Amino acid sequence: MKTTHFLSAAALTAATGFAASGAQADELTLCWAAWDPANALIELSKDFEAESGHSMSFEFVPWPNFADRMLNELNSGGKLCDLMIGDSQWIGLGAEAGHYVKLNDFFEAEGISMDDFIPATVTGYSEWPKGTPNYWALPAFGDVVGWTYRKDWFEMPEHQAEFKETYGRDLKAPETLAELKDIAEFFQDREIDGKTVYGAAIYTERGSEGITMGVTNALYNYGFQYGNPENPYELEGFVNSPEAAEGLEYYKALYDCCTPPGSSDWYMSANIDAYKSGQVALQMNFAFIWPGVNADPNVGGDKSGYFPNPKGPGGHFAQLGGQGISVVSYSDSQDAALEYIKWFAQPEIQSKWWELGGYSALKAVVEDPGFATSQPYAQTFLDSMAIVKDFWAEPAYASLLLAMQDHVHSYVIAGEGTAQEALDALVEDWTEVFEDEGKI
Amino acid sequence: MSETVMDRAASATPTKVARRIKGLSDRTIAWIFVAPTVFLLLAVNIFPLIWTIRLSFTNFRANRPNGEVEWIGLRNYQRILTDSDVWLTMQATAHFLFWTIFFQVILGFALAWLINRKFKGNDLWTTIIVFPMMLSPAVVGNFWTFLYQPQIGLFNYVVAFFTGADPASFSMIGEVALAPWAIVIVDTWMWTPFVMLICLAGLRSIPDTIYEAAECDRASKWRQFWTITVPMVLPFLMLAVLFRGIENFKMFDLVVQLTGGGPGNTTTLTSIDLKREAFEKWRTGFSSAYAIILFVTVFGLASIYVKALNKVKER
Numbered sequence: 001m002k003t004t005h006f007l008s009a010a011a012l013t014a015a016t017g018f019a020a021s022g023a024q025a026d027e028l029t030l031c032w033a034a035w036d037p038a039n040a041l042i043e044l045s046k047d048f049e050a051e052s053g054h055s056m057s058f059e060f061v062p063w064p065n066f067a068d069r070m071l072n073e074l075n076s077g078g079k080l081c082d083l084m085i086g087d088s089q090w091i092g093l094g095a096e097a098g099h100y101v102k103l104n105d106f107f108e109a110e111g112i113s114m115d116d117f118i119p120a121t122v123t124g125y126s127e128w129p130k131g132t133p134n135y136w137a138l139p140a141f142g143d144v145v146g147w148t149y150r151k152d153w154f155e156m157p158e159h160q161a162e163f164k165e166t167y168g169r170d171l172k173a174p175e176t177l178a179e180l181k182d183i184a185e186f187f188q189d190r191e192i193d194g195k196t197v198y199g200a201a202i203y204t205e206r207g208s209e210g211i212t213m214g215v216t217n218a219l220y221n222y223g224f225q226y227g228n229p230e231n232p233y234e235l236e237g238f239v240n241s242p243e244a245a246e247g248l249e250y251y252k253a254l255y256d257c258c259t260p261p262g263s264s265d266w267y268m269s270a271n272i273d274a275y276k277s278g279q280v281a282l283q284m285n286f287a288f289i290w291p292g293v294n295a296d297p298n299v300g301g302d303k304s305g306y307f308p309n310p311k312g313p314g315g316h317f318a319q320l321g322g323q324g325i326s327v328v329s330y331s332d333s334q335d336a337a338l339e340y341i342k343w344f345a346q347p348e349i350q351s352k353w354w355e356l357g358g359y360s361a362l363k364a365v366v367e368d369p370g371f372a373t374s375q376p377y378a379q380t381f382l383d384s385m386a387i388v389k390d391f392w393a394e395p396a397y398a399s400l401l402l403a404m405q406d407h408v409h410s411y412v413i414a415g416e417g418t419a420q421e422a423l424d425a426l427v428e429d430w431t432e433v434f435e436d437e438g439k440i
Numbered sequence: 441m442s443e444t445v446m447d448r449a450a451s452a453t454p455t456k457v458a459r460r461i462k463g464l465s466d467r468t469i470a471w472i473f474v475a476p477t478v479f480l481l482l483a484v485n486i487f488p489l490i491w492t493i494r495l496s497f498t499n500f501r502a503n504r505p506n507g508e509v510e511w512i513g514l515r516n517y518q519r520i521l522t523d524s525d526v527w528l529t530m531q532a533t534a535h536f537l538f539w540t541i542f543f544q545v546i547l548g549f550a551l552a553w554l555i556n557r558k559f560k561g562n563d564l565w566t567t568i569i570v571f572p573m574m575l576s577p578a579v580v581g582n583f584w585t586f587l588y589q590p591q592i593g594l595f596n597y598v599v600a601f602f603t604g605a606d607p608a609s610f611s612m613i614g615e616v617a618l619a620p621w622a623i624v625i626v627d628t629w630m631w632t633p634f635v636m637l638i639c640l641a642g643l644r645s646i647p648d649t650i651y652e653a654a655e656c657d658r659a660s661k662w663r664q665f666w667t668i669t670v671p672m673v674l675p676f677l678m679l680a681v682l683f684r685g686i687e688n689f690k691m692f693d694l695v696v697q698l699t700g701g702g703p704g705n706t707t708t709l710t711s712i713d714l715k716r717e718a719f720e721k722w723r724t725g726f727s728s729a730y731a732i733i734l735f736v737t738v739f740g741l742a743s744i745y746v747k748a749l750n751k752v753k754e755r
Contacts, residue, residue, distance in 0.1 A: 067720075068720065070720065071503070072719065075502065075503040075722070093503070097503065097504065172626030196608075205700065206699070206700040206701055206702035206703070206704075207696065207701065207702075260591065261590035261591060261608040261609070261610075261611055261614075262588070262589050262590035262591060262593075262608075262611040262613075262614055262739060263614070264611060264613065264614030264615075264702065264703050265613065265614070265699065265700055265702055265703075279591075292582075367622060384577065395504075396721075398720050398721055399721040399722075399723070402716055402721055404718055406525075406704075409702055409703065409704050409705075410703075410704030410705060411704075413614065413703040413704060414616045414702070414703040414704030414705075414706055415616065416704050436499070436723075
């Protein structure tokens with residue numbers, strides 16, 4: 001009897017011990033860019049900490065240094081990050097270099113279906129190779145380049161009248177890139193409330209990815225393609241087509257005619273500052289800024305409106321932003337990290353994510369009948385997400401990006417050569433990269 | 441016979457140690473003491489250099505540790521030396537080096553000469569002048585971007601005040617013609633005090649008796665300046681040029697903060713280009729070759745310069 005009692009006690013102790021070790025609280029570190037949505041995620045993650053018992057810490061790096069810092073971390077096999085909300089273009093490198101854990105089996109086991117997410121975000125943030133059902137991330141933050149405009153300035157009767165007289169149409173959110181340029185020109189150097197204002201704040205930054213994320217919004221809509229759709233690495237005639245050159249000329253013309261003086265190296269935060277301080281009528285920026293604009297005491301509420309990137313003669317596209325959340329393969333807490341992803345994928349958590357200012361990519365949230373009217377920018381977000389196109393996500397994306405930054409900045413900002421020469425040089429550099437990569 | 445220091449040291453050596461080193465020559469003992477330093481030097485300087493030379497002949501990429509590494513001979517060197525973009529960065533670096541050193545030497549010497557006069561508030565002025573040098577280059581780069589802002593920047597307003605031009609009509613860091621000068625101005629502002637301090641040390645090392653002798657010979661101030669001051673300060677000045685030359689050849693942080701290498705590639709100095717190749721594109725083999733070329737250039741130029749410096753000192 002005593003022996004039975006002893007064995008029972010031992011078994012109970014062992015079982016309790018195993019259970020305890022199975023539910024052991026981990027310390028998870030989530031790495032992302034330092035921006036407004038990251039603060040919303042800290043708030044959201046408090047629920048996860050309360051539910052799971054794991055504690056969360058965060059490593060946020062400002063955008064200009066984000067890729068440098070985090071890719072170095074991944075390339076060195078660092079254990080700093082358990083979860084990485086990495087940029088969409090990193091997915092190829094993350095998958096091929098073994099930085100990210102493949103999530104297919106996990107998704108299947110937990111009943112997480114990629115069909116439940118906006119298709120563009122699945123392709124952009126999760127799949128590698130593109131167009132195949134191999135998933136390395138869960139879509140975490142849907143983002144896209146769009147435009148913000150000063151609705152109050154547009155609605156001023158004197159502006160309405162003058163614009164109609166000059167251009168023969170109403171002053172309203174533009175539908176084409178040509179209309180956008182007209183509006184930017186109209187506001188350039190205009191006196192409003194005793195202050196000189198300018199047309200548009202656009203992306204021109206040289207150091208990281210800025211000007212590429214901006215110029216593609218013109219290039220795509222004039223007919224630029226990353227390659228032959230039938231043969232992905234055939235660049236000649238697609239990247240440097242006459243239509244693409246026209247798109248590049250358009251972006252330069254927009255920069256030359258209608259941007260504030262000194263805006264030769266502007267990206268997200270510089271554009272936000274210019275807009276919020278009342279310097280510009282139009283602002284190009286990723287959609288993540290819209291909650292902040294809407295809440296701003298100077299330009300928020302009815303003073304601002306939002307519209308998707310306007311169409312051009314060659315199509316209607318917008319540059320995809322946003323990120324997926326991945327489990328870092330070097331993490332010692334992969335189980336807890338997967339637990340976080342499982343928790344994050346739940347519809348009610350995604351719904352709360354949207355409420356806090358995060359752009360959910362879950363269909364259940366964005367297709368909810370009340371979504372489009374839930375915020376003044378919600379419909380624009382939906383319209384924009386329907387036209388997205390992304391930059392290369394190849395493992396060598398950094399080389400491809402730097403080449404584009406170099407040639408585009410040299411033409412648009414420094415005014416060196418012609419648009420055609422810039423794109424021809426880009427084709428040369430990209431071809432060299434793909435040759436080095438053994439792709440061609 | 442009284443006990444010497446050597447005897448006392450020998451008697452204080454523990455028997456165990458004394459027995460162990462007995463029979464070792466002075467040279468061997470010296471090597472034992474020097475060995476850790478030599479080992480460290482080999483590990484952190486010489487080995488990486490040799491390794492870099494080796495990598496420069498391959499297509500290795502540090503972000504693909506499992507990728508196949510091919511021996512490609514001199515291809516990386518050939519690519520670099522025939523790449524027009526690399527030559528443009530070399531030109532940008534040469535422009536930056538020449539003009540920063542030129543202005544810093546002229547202004548640094550002039551300031552040192554003025555500060556060397558005896559006047560009230562001399563120490564206070566020295567402290568004020570030296571202040572920019574104490575700041576972090578990243579901070580300096582950041583706040584000069586504000587000073588150069590066409591709409592709100594103080595720099596444009598000062599220029600506008602003197603020239604009557606519209607402050608918003610030019611952008612120091614956004615225009616191809618002005619950006620190379622923008623970085624020269626900031627570096628000169630920051631590092632002229634350094635040259636001034638070295639020149640000041642040189643000026644203060646000149647004995648007053650030499651000037652007194654020149655006065656007795658009725659030498660004019662102008663002649664004293666060219667025949668006493670300049671020759672005696674020259675070795676100090678050359679040393680300052682050497683330091684500034686080496687520092688500015690590897691200039692990175694200040695320029696990245698100010699212009700990010702733009703507009704286009706106008707202010708992309710070699711160190712910025714090298715960093716992009718090595719740690720953004722991860723072309724480790726290529727960037728190793730690039731680094732070796734730069735190393736040989738700096739080392740060669742510095743060696744020639746040091747020889748010239750020694751000759752000046754011997755005079």
